[in-house]
Amino acid sequence: MTKGKIFFVFICIISATSLRAQDKDLLNMLNDSMSAHKSKTYVTGTFKAEYIINTQTVESPAAGNLNFVIQHRFGQLNSGSYNFFGLDNATLRLGLDYGITNDLDIGIGRSSYLKTFDMYLKYKLLKQTESSSMPVSISVLGTVTDFTEEEPTETYLNTKYRTAYSAQLLIARKFSRTLSLQVTPTYLHYNLVPTVNDKNDVFAVGLGGRYKFTNRMSIDAEYDIVPTGQVVSTPVHNSLSLGWDIETGGHVFQLVFSNSQSMLPTQFLAQTPGTWGKGDIYFGFNISRNFNLKKKQSLKPQ
Secondary structure, eight states: OOHHHHHHHHHHHHHHHHHHHHHHHHHHHHHHHHHHTOOOOBOOOSSSSSBSSSSBOSOOOOTTEEEEEEEEEEEEGGGOGGGGGGTTOEEEEEEEEEESSSSEEEEEEEETGGGEEEEEEEEEEEOOBTTSSSOOEEEEEEEEEEEOOOOTTSOOOOHHHHEEEEEEEEEEEEOSSSEEEEEEEEEEEESOOSSTTSOSEEEEEEEEEEEEOSSSEEEEEEEEEOOTTSOOSSOOOOEEEEEEEEEETTEEEEEEEESOOOOSHHHHTTOOOOOTTTTOOEEEEEEEEEEEOSOOOOSSOO
């Protein structure tokens, strides 16, 4: 082989190596670019409904969806056979929750307990991702309640003094297809309290979760802690609630046992006088039904 042929073969080998290297670099750049612009996959179905039991979850109705909620509690189980162990008495709350966007929803409700009206606004700040780059979902919830029940034996209170507020941070994580947990730090403000020794501002924290044991059934529990020294004029106990969820098509039916009669944060968190140990247990249920009010877009040309 002549020197010219040897030189030509050498040049061809170098060129082929260089092209392979360039191809590899271009492929790496393309992969890096795709990774950088890859859309995040968010975790869904942390909770099936908008309420663990009494406490709201990080879930919200989708944009254009209306959720109708019925929360019902009978009387105390220890009220005796004369009251049919509480079944003769009842407390009811009716609520409507509407998804303004997929992350923002608004709700209103009316409860027979103290004839209370409520309104809330909830916004999802962060969403848990499948890749665990964001390990939790976080929503912020603000609620206003106003009770209207008349008390003839006491001085009339105008709306200002009947109003209370709550601000909650809902922090939840779906650990698996079966287990979800949530912690809920809460700030409460009462415009009027019974005595000067009671605090107008009350802090509490709620712990709750769901364990799904079949495709359509789960058990739920929540425990709300109010540190002592904030409400002193009346006996207040921590709220403990247990539930059994049954998913039936378009709605969720939940059986409930709780020592709290009310279902609003300004009431069940800092105004629960009964305990499980004394049989002060309210049996009841929650039902939620979702309606899609958003007009479906047609694929056919108009």
